[in-house]
Amino acid sequence: MSRPEETGHSGSGGPGLSRDDVVHVANLARLTLSEGEVDLFTAQLRTVLEHAADVAALDLSHLAPMAHPIPVENVLRPDEPRPSLDRSEVLAAAPSVEDHRFRVPRIGTESP
Amino acid sequence: MSTAREMAAAVRAGERTAREITEGALAAVAARDGEVHAFLTVLADEALAQADAVDAAVAQGRDPGPLAGVPVALKDNLCTRGIPTTCGSRILEGWRPPYDATVVRLLRDAGAIALGKTNMDEFAMGSSTENSAYGPTRNPHCLGRVPGGSSGGSAAAVAAGFAPLGLGSDTGGSIRQPAALCGVVGMKPTYGRVSRYGLVAFASSLDQIGPFAADVDDAALLFDVIAAHDPCDTTSLRIESPPTVRPSGSGVEGVRVGLCPDLIEGCAPDVVARVHEAAEALAAAGAKVEEIRVPEFGYGLSAYYLIAPAEASSNLARYDGVRYGLRVDAEDAGAMNTATRTAGFGAEVKRRIMLGTYALSAGYYDAYYAQAQRVRTMVVQAFERAYTSVDVLLGATAPTTAFKLGDKVDDPMAMYMNDVCTIPSNLAGHPALSLPFGTGDDGLPVGVQVLAPALAEGLLFQVARAVEAAAPEAGGSA
Numbered sequence: 001m002s003r004p005e006e007t008g009h010s011g012s013g014g015p016g017l018s019r020d021d022v023v024h025v026a027n028l029a030r031l032t033l034s035e036g037e038v039d040l041f042t043a044q045l046r047t048v049l050e051h052a053a054d055v056a057a058l059d060l061s062h063l064a065p066m067a068h069p070i071p072v073e074n075v076l077r078p079d080e081p082r083p084s085l086d087r088s089e090v091l092a093a094a095p096s097v098e099d100h101r102f103r104v105p106r107i108g109t110e111s112p
Numbered sequence: 113m114s115t116a117r118e119m120a121a122a123v124r125a126g127e128r129t130a131r132e133i134t135e136g137a138l139a140a141v142a143a144r145d146g147e148v149h150a151f152l153t154v155l156a157d158e159a160l161a162q163a164d165a166v167d168a169a170v171a172q173g174r175d176p177g178p179l180a181g182v183p184v185a186l187k188d189n190l191c192t193r194g195i196p197t198t199c200g201s202r203i204l205e206g207w208r209p210p211y212d213a214t215v216v217r218l219l220r221d222a223g224a225i226a227l228g229k230t231n232m233d234e235f236a237m238g239s240s241t242e243n244s245a246y247g248p249t250r251n252p253h254c255l256g257r258v259p260g261g262s263s264g265g266s267a268a269a270v271a272a273g274f275a276p277l278g279l280g281s282d283t284g285g286s287i288r289q290p291a292a293l294c295g296v297v298g299m300k301p302t303y304g305r306v307s308r309y310g311l312v313a314f315a316s317s318l319d320q321i322g323p324f325a326a327d328v329d330d331a332a333l334l335f336d337v338i339a340a341h342d343p344c345d346t347t348s349l350r351i352e353s354p355p356t357v358r359p360s361g362s363g364v365e366g367v368r369v370g371l372c373p374d375l376i377e378g379c380a381p382d383v384v385a386r387v388h389e390a391a392e393a394l395a396a397a398g399a400k401v402e403e404i405r406v407p408e409f410g411y412g413l414s415a416y417y418l419i420a421p422a423e424a425s426s427n428l429a430r431y432d433g434v435r436y437g438l439r440v441d442a443e444d445a446g447a448m449n450t451a452t453r454t455a456g457f458g459a460e461v462k463r464r465i466m467l468g469t470y471a472l473s474a475g476y477y478d479a480y481y482a483q484a485q486r487v488r489t490m491v492v493q494a495f496e497r498a499y500t501s502v503d504v505l506l507g508a509t510a511p512t513t514a515f516k517l518g519d520k521v522d523d524p525m526a527m528y529m530n531d532v533c534t535i536p537s538n539l540a541g542h543p544a545l546s547l548p549f550g551t552g553d554d555g556l557p558v559g560v561q562v563l564a565p566a567l568a569e570g571l572l573f574q575v576a577r578a579v580e581a582a583a584p585e586a587g588g589s590a
Contacts, residue, residue: 026466030453031453037459041462044524044525045467048528058411058486063486063493066489070347094435095437105442
């Protein structure tokens, strides 16, 4: 099996998880990290992944991946109207509301 | 303090009032929670109103239910309509859910009194309750020590005598480990036995709500109330099972107990000694105790710390500053989203989100996430093999007694090691229970863990009762 450090992004942080990986992943997860946090998280996450190397090294090709402890199937109910959450109560929890809708800042770069 | 069973019986019989019990609980909280900090929100007015409703029912000749007048501490990741539910996070500060979790409704229907919302590691990520954005909870047995986590507030509330019952959630040990460190009983039910509707999601294939109590029978009493099919949770099992409070067969005569070195080795010598004494006690009570190796458990920790963060990274994508919770304004929606999450999440949550995002990202998915899922299959098959020769497994709950505040906060891997004995049951979806059995060299409580196959909660409680009957009196209780 190919180990991640052989296939992954190159970076400045040595073998395994790099600083660049951490910056990339933080960006995917919509998080901004300070330089200090990048250093800290790189070291900490690398330790966790090094511990996980025992798992990555196993030959488990004969086993199926298991996503869930019990068989999961669609659960359907009759398509009949039922009471739902109160709209005003739901909207009351929102940071910003306009005309009974969630208000957000401009999306994308085009003019509104 | 009397047991929940005694309280409910007295209230149902009109011998005590729910108001008197609730006032007593609120007074205990007022007297000591300043130093313990088990609660994030104390529901004084609401609890007294609930108590009065219970008392009114009794006065009118109606039965308020099996938990009549019993105060319950609720972990703050259980949605309570109109009542703040923070998950220990700044990102949900002040959020008031528009609905009740199913377990909250079941408790109310059973006559229980919701005493308050308890402190927790942010989004249930942690093993010490130090990751709460609202400050740590302290162990009632020794204020310089952690209560464990992530359900440390509920465990501490029961240990301090604030409430006889508590609810927590257990994704990798978050009920059982704090129960062990606080010297109370904590139980994780079979996945699907208790509805997760209204439990704020951390890792959906692992999360399960379960009881805290001062003794095994009280834990069984609470479990019987919350274990019910719920159409609002697609993973809720459609099964009827007999109540666990009064099992048909009592005692452990002939029950095959597997003493599992893979759930003991690596623990501190005093913890190892207590587990062996518990095994001897079961043997003396008539159980057939044998040693059984399950080396696959050794891979559980690594698999868990890939699977749980992966699921968390997906579940926590919902905190985007749009529909509820914190918003940090910015010039466009994407920047607002990033600014909100950066300000609202604490360090451990960020670590887990990034770890999970990494494990799921292109180039790493097969090596980490899919591989961890195969380990999960391996662990399930290992359990199946073990349960062909034994009925239950016995091991430690946590590697040590309660550690000092601050000892492990800067070393995530050291903190994660707390979960090494509890994780296998989460991966398999099986029930497991921690109960106090004596103390360590430092005089603090030690927990031993009983593990059972899926849906065998009755047997789990039965074996736990036998261990409890032989447990030495714990010292240093609050």
